Amino acid sequence: MKTxxxxxxxxxxxIVSPIGVNLTDFNxxxxxxxxxxxxxxxxxxxxxxCQLGALPEISEEKKHAYFSELQLKNFNSSGILYGxxxxxxxxxxxxxxxxxxxxxPLWDLGIIFGTGTSGIEKFRESIYKIDAGNVRRLGSTxxxxxxxxGVSAYxxxxxxxxxxxxxxxxxCATGTEALLLGYERIKNGHAKQILCGSTSDSGPYxxxxxxxxxxxxxxxxxxxxxxxxxMSEDAGGFIPGSGAGAYLLESLESAKNRGAKIYAEILGxxxxxxxxxxxxxxxxxxxxxxxxxxVNALAKSRVKAEEIDYINGHLTATIKDPDEIENWTKAxxxxxxxxPYINSIKGMVGHCLAASGSIEIVSALLQLQDxxxxxxxxxxxxxxxxxxxxxxEKIPKQTIQKELRTIIKASFGFGDVNACAIFKKI
Amino acid sequence: xxxAEIYQKLEPIIxxxxxxxxxxxxxxxxxxxxxxxxxxxxxxxxxVLDIExxxxxxxxNEDMEKxxxxxxxxxxxxxxxxx
Numbered sequence: 001m002k003t004x005x006x007x008x009x010x011x012x013x014x015i016v017s018p019i020g021v022n023l024t025d026f027n028x029x030x031x032x033x034x035x036x037x038x039x040x041x042x043x044x045x046x047x048x049x050c051q052l053g054a055l056p057e058i059s060e061e062k063k064h065a066y067f068s069e070l071q072l073k074n075f076n077s078s079g080i081l082y083g084x085x086x087x088x089x090x091x092x093x094x095x096x097x098x099x100x101x102x103x104x105p106l107w108d109l110g111i112i113f114g115t116g117t118s119g120i121e122k123f124r125e126s127i128y129k130i131d132a133g134n135v136r137r138l139g140s141t142x143x144x145x146x147x148x149x150g151v152s153a154y155x156x157x158x159x160x161x162x163x164x165x166x167x168x169x170x171x172c173a174t175g176t177e178a179l180l181l182g183y184e185r186i187k188n189g190h191a192k193q194i195l196c197g198s199t200s201d202s203g204p205y206x207x208x209x210x211x212x213x214x215x216x217x218x219x220x221x222x223x224x225x226x227x228x229x230x231m232s233e234d235a236g237g238f239i240p241g242s243g244a245g246a247y248l249l250e251s252l253e254s255a256k257n258r259g260a261k262i263y264a265e266i267l268g269x270x271x272x273x274x275x276x277x278x279x280x281x282x283x284x285x286x287x288x289x290x291x292x293x294x295v296n297a298l299a300k301s302r303v304k305a306e307e308i309d310y311i312n313g314h315l316t317a318t319i320k321d322p323d324e325i326e327n328w329t330k331a332x333x334x335x336x337x338x339x340p341y342i343n344s345i346k347g348m349v350g351h352c353l354a355a356s357g358s359i360e361i362v363s364a365l366l367q368l369q370d371x372x373x374x375x376x377x378x379x380x381x382x383x384x385x386x387x388x389x390x391x392x393e394k395i396p397k398q399t400i401q402k403e404l405r406t407i408i409k410a411s412f413g414f415g416d417v418n419a420c421a422i423f424k425k426i
Numbered sequence: 427x428x429x430a431e432i433y434q435k436l437e438p439i440i441x442x443x444x445x446x447x448x449x450x451x452x453x454x455x456x457x458x459x460x461x462x463x464x465x466x467x468x469x470x471x472x473x474v475l476d477i478e479x480x481x482x483x484x485x486x487n488e489d490m491e492k493x494x495x496x497x498x499x500x501x502x503x504x505x506x507x508x509x
Contacts, residue, residue, distance in 0.1 A: 070443060073472070101447075137475055140468040 008186045009426070011260040012094025012248030014086035014197070015362045018054035018241055018349045021062070022089065027366045031399050033375040035348050037224045037239050046204050048211045049218035052227065054241035054350035055202045056082060066158075074139050077119030082244035082355070083151035083199030084158065087113060090195060090246035091159060094260060099160025110163030110191045112182045113152045113246070114174035114198035116354035118167075119145035120205045151199050163191040171413030172314070173271070174198045175245060175357025179421055180269045182249045192254045197246030200355035207240035210353075213283070215318060216240055229347025229378035230315035231325070231386050231395055238316045241350030245358030247365070262426060263365045267406075268301035269421035270294075280416040284320070287327050290418050294331035294410060297420040303406060305332040308340045308422075310373060310402070312364040312409040315344035316351050322385035324412075329389050339390040341402065347377030357411035357419065368404050368425055375399050427507055432481075432500050439476045440496065443469040455497050473499075481507060 013023055018036025020026030029036075036054040043051040058081060063072060066085050075081075091098070099106050117123075122145040126138050144150055149167040156165040164185065170177045175198035182194035200206065210216050217237035220227045228234035247263075255262055272293045274286025298305055311328060315321050328342070329335040345363050352359050367373060373396050382392050410420040433455070441450045445464050452463065459465045459473070470493060474485045477499070483506040492498055 068446065070469075073442065139475060140466075140472050 004189070005187050006189060007252035008183045008249055008266045009252050009255050010247050010263040010266065010365060011250045011255050012090040012092070012096070013263065013362050013365060014089030014093060014246035015359065016056045016058070016082040016086045017243040017245070017352070017359050018056055021056050021058060021085065023093065023366070026362070027370070029348070030345070030363055030366065030374040031372060033348065033377050033399065035225060035377055036241070037227060037350055039221065039224050043204060048204065048208070049214065050211055050216035050237070050239065051221040052224050052239045053207065054239055054352070056243045058085070074141060075145070076122040076125055077145040077150065077201070078121065078203065078242065079115055079118055079199045079201035080145060080151050080154050082242065083113055083115065083197065084154050086197055086199070086244035086246040087111070087155045087195055088158060090197065090248045094248035094250070096193065096248065098158065105160045105162030107162040108192035109159065109161050110185065110194045111152045111155050111159070111161050111165045112168055112178045112194055112196050113155060114168040114170070114178040114354060115148065115151050115200065116169060116171065116174065117201055117206060118148050118150040120201045121203065122146050124205055155195065159195070161195070163194070169354070170417045170419070171415055172351070172353055172356050173411040173413035173417045173419040174354040175359070175361060176409060176411040176419035176421055177271055178358065179247060179249070179266070179361060180271055180419060183266045183269065186249055186251050193248060193250045195246060195248055197244060198355050198358040199244035200242045200353045202242035206242070206353070210240055217317065227378060228317065229376055230313070230317040230344035231321050231376060231383055232317070232379040233381040233383045235317040235319070235321055235383065237318055238346060239350035241352040243349065243352050243355045243359055245355060245360070245362040247358070247361060264368055264423040265426045267303055267422045267424050268297060269419065270296035270300060271417070271419045272296070273418065274416040276416045282416070283414055285412050285418065286416055287323060289416065290327040290412060291331040293418040293420045294328065294408070297408065297422055301422040303422055305334055307406045308332065308408050309404045310367065310407045311340050311342040312360050312407065313342050313344045314410055314412045316346055322383055325386045325389050335389055337391040339394045341373050341394050341396060342390070343374055343376050343396060345374070347379065360411070361409055361421070364407055364409050365423065368407055368423060371401060371403050373400050373402050427504070429500055429504065432503050435480055436477065436496070436499060436503070439473060439480060442476070443473055453496065456495055458495050459493070477503060483507060
C-alpha cells in the first residue's frame with residue numbers, strides 16, 4: 001500500500017434513528033422537523049423522573065432482513081441490532097459487496113464502530129442467571145452480545161472484513177471520534193475502506209444513570225411534543241435517545257476507481273481532551289479545550305473559519321448550550337450576523353448518547369447533499385445569552401434552502417473529551 | 427419414551443442450529459453434530475439448554491463431553507429420563 005497521504009471521502013451512509021430507520025425517511029423527517037420523542041410507559045413504571053424517550057422502531061420483518069433466525073435466537077442487544085442495520089445499509093449505499101462465504105476476507109476493508117456499552121439488556125439477563133447460580137444456562141452468545149466489541153464483531157462477520165475490526169468509546173464524542181480514527185487510517189494508507197459509526201443501546205438500563213443525575217428534562221412527561229429544544233430559553237435537559245449512524249469511508253482513489261457516489265471529502269479534524277482541568281470535569285467541558293479542538297480541526301483541514309457555511313452542533317438542550325455557542329464564536333472568531341448557520345438534531349431525536357455523533361454526521365451529510373438546513377425544533381424563544389452572541393436568523397426555526405460547501409461537526413463527551421470534523425462537497 | 431419419540435422431539439432442536447448451507451434432511455442418527463452437520467461447536471451448549479427445557483433433564487459437564495452424534499444425544503437423554 002502507498003506511503004503518501006490519501007484523500008478520504010464518504011461513499012455510503014446508514015441510519016437507524018427515532019425519526020427514520022432508512023436514509024429516505026430520515027432525510028424527509030429532518031426536512032419536516034419531525035419529533036421522535038414519545039412518552040414511555042415503561043419509564044413511568046420504573047419511577048423515572050423523565051418518562052420520555054426517543055428510540056427507533058424496528059419491525060420483526062426488518063430484523064430478519066439483516067439477521068438469520070439463528071442469530072436472533074436469544075438475541076437481546078438493541079445496540080448491536082441498530083449498529084448492524086446502519087452499518088450494513090452504509091455498505092449497501094456505497095455499493096460494496098460482502099466477501100464470499102468460502103472466499104478471502106476483504107483485506108483492505110476495516111471497521112471502527114463505537115459504542116458506550118454493549119448489550120446492556122443481555123448483560124442484565126445474564127447477571128440474573130449468574131446470581132441464581134445458573135451460569136451454565138447463559139447460552140453461547142452472552143459473550144458476543146455483551147463484549148464492548150460486539151457490534152464490530154457482528155458487522156465483521158456479516159461483511160467479511162479483513163482489516164482492523166474494532167470499537168472505540170468516548171461517551172457522546174464516540175461517533176465523531178470513530179470517523180476521525182477511520183479517516184487517519186485511510187489517510188496513512190493502512191486501509192482503503194473503513195466502515196465507521198456508532199451505536200447506543202436503548203431503554204431504562206442505559207438511560208437510568210442520566211435520569212439519576214437530573215440531566216434529562218422531567219417537566220414535559222405529558223407533553224412530549226413541547227419539550228424545549230437546544231438553544232431555547234427554557235431548555236432544561238435532554239431527552240434520552242438511541243439508535244445508530246454509519247458511514248463508509250474510502251480513499252478518494254478507491255472511490256474514483258469504483259465510480260462510487262461521493263457524499264463529501266473529509267478535509268480533516270481533531271480530537272482532544274480538556275484533562276478535566278480549568279472548568280473541565282467528568283461531566284463538564286473545559287472551554288479552552290473545545291476551542292483548541294475546533295481551531296486545530298480548521299488548521300489540519302487547511303480551512304479558514306470564514307469558509308464554514310454550517311455548524312452541526314453538539315447542543316444538548318441543557319444549560320451548557322450558551323457555553324458551546326460562546327466557544328464556537330471564539331474558535332471561529334465569528335459572531336452576530338457573521339456567524340454560520342447552526343442547528344441541533346437533539347430537539348427531534350433527543351440525545352442518542354454514544355450514537356449521537358454518528359446520527360448527527362449522517363444528518364449533516366444529507367444536508368450537504370441536498371443543500372438545506374433542518375429546523376431547530378421547539379426553539380421559539382432563543383436563550384438570551386445565545387442571542388447576545390449570534391444573530392437569531394442563524395438558528396433556523398424552519399427548514400431553509402442553502403447552498404452548502406464546507407461544514408463542521410463537533411461532539412463533546414463525558415470525561416471532558418472532544419472531537420471535531422470538517423467536510424467539503426467535491 | 428421410545429428412541430423414536432425422543433428423536434422426534436430432538437430433530438427440530440438440532441435443525442435450529444444447522445448452518446444455512448446444511449439441509450435438515452442431512453440429519454441422520456449417526457451424524458456427528460459438529461464434524462458432519464457443521465454445527466458451530468459453541469452452539470452445542472445451546473442445543474443442550476434446549477434439550478433440558480424440552481425433556482426436563484439436566485446435563486452434567488461429563489455428559490457434554492460424550493456428546494458427539496445424534497445417537498449419543500439420544501442415549502444421554504434416554505438415561506436421564508428413565509432414572
